[in-house]
Amino acid sequence: MRQRSIRSRLVVQLVGVAAFLALVFFFVVRGVAERAAEGTQDDILSASAIAIADSLRSAEGRVTLDMPYSALSMLGSINEDRVFYRVTSGGVTLTGYADLPLPDATPQLGVAVFDTLTFRKDRVRMVSVMRAVGPATNTQAVTVSVAQTRLGLEALSQRITNLATAIGVAFFLVAAALSLWASNRALAPIQRMTDAVTRRGPSDLRKVTANPPTELVPLVEALNSFMGRLSSSLDRTEDFIAEAAHRVRTPLATVRAQAEITYRKLQKPEHKQAIREMIRAIDESSRSAGQMLDHAMVNFRADSLAQDALDLCAVLRETCDRLRPTADLKDILIHLEVPEGPVTFQGDGILLQAALQNVLDNAIKYSGEDSEITARIEPGEWISISISDQGRGFAGADLGQLTQRFQRGANAGDVVGSGLGLTIADEVARAHGGRLEIGDTKKGIGACVSLLLPLP
């Protein structure tokens, strides 16, 4: 499973932290504001209750109250909240709302007791104070309770909540945007490194020199050491293939040369025949070994295709010139028909030459003596490099199969071959984005093999 990207992790974490901070901010602001508002109400309620208590008088053993209305009006100033009061002495209501509950705890002298309770379907805040009224010989404990609904307070608290929410959301949004920006900036060096590596060609195994941030240095060092090992391993593979070719071919060359000398010295036809068969077997195995190594090398090079600027006419001409002495041995003429100007192409010259050489070599092998081979370049929708001969052709063989490894035509007969020539040509064509087309010539005499390459 693919890991989530560092960027999205970073963003999620930063946004999470921002959300948490926004919530904390919201609760703190709301809590502080509500406590401040509640404290204000409590102070006014206390002041009001104390003002009422201060107005209590004792006359002839009876408690009287001259209600100071200013004590109630100071409460009215907050809002449209309703105010209730009750003055009790010894369980008897002296004045006010008789149904206003008494405080849970009996207030002590000089200490106000606060309660929050439901009264007449509204939440109210109530303060109660106690006073001792009357002469020292006959004091009466009088409790003054003043209550006020909390509508104003709730409205205020709602406003504060709204404000805290707005500020919290704004804080969150700004923090989220900042975390996005910050994570992009923090990851920019990684993107730069990625670009530096992906822009490279397939065979570019040089060290990454882009200046990495400290955290990426170990990664870049690991990458560089990996590229170094890969490059030396590729070199070793190439050396190995070349060395293998050398080791296989040199002894075969010695055996073949000695056999040929021996053949010349022998007189008896049956001895000559035996040596002849031996030489053919040597040819068979050396050709197979050579083609297999070539095939391995073609596959190897196709992975990191060279991009030389080539003139295909020159490539074909050189290939024909190279095989002309071989063709001469059978008195075969090679005609070259190429356009006058250069036919330019980007590709691996050595691979293309190997492909053409294999095709041309096939043509010479399967052609009779005193015949002609035509090598032609025709630019068109594709650049077509075709080699046609006057040999035995493919005689309706399964043409698709002939490009597969070790497949030889049914009419190959006694011609020495490995069945890899067309495979190599086909692989080279594909590596260059083209294909190999094989068939009999239009005139029906001989074979025609075309290497089709895409126009540059």
Place this chain on the structure above:
Amino acid sequence: MRYLLIEDSAKLAATIVERLQLDGHAVDHTPTLDAAHACMAVADYDLILLDIMLPDGDGRDFLQAQRKARSPTPVIVITARSAVSDRVSLLDLGADDYLTKPFEFAELEARCRAVLRRQIGAADNHKSFAGVVLDSTAAELRFDGQTVALRNRELRLLEVFFAAPGQVFSKTHLMDRLFSFSDEASENAIEVYVGRLRKRLEGAGARIETVRGLGYRLVPA
């Protein structure tokens, strides 16, 4: 023709030398580049046959040094590596041709001939008999002011006869010279080529005579 063979495999070198000497060439063999330099200091060669992997160095460096020194001697590289596995084309390095091991002697001979022919003004390589000149390098016959061009097999066949005029060559011997081991040829093919040669030699001072039951020989007309 004088050849220099630079090849470290003693057995292979011995057979190459033996074969080239059979064709009438003088061949010096050296197993190392050092020895090759020594040989070249004292003798002129028409052609150098060069192996690539040598005990005291890379044949390609030798080749480049030769080209830098503007040495006119053509070089044919005999390599066990294939062209595909060499990063640099041997021809780009200044080789006149190259041959991949193992090779057929006929092929080596053909390539030497082609390289020598390209080397215009190289020592002339002709033999004459009864007023008829066989120019191997130009692949032609000359007699009575006439010039007759020869195909490759006609030339090779005539070379056999001109090397030893009057000697009888069997059909088998001639076939061995003309056809490679991968060709399936019958003795009739030789009759066809001898017929062609007789046509080429019409009006010349020499002719090819049939020696019944034995073969053919070159005799004055």
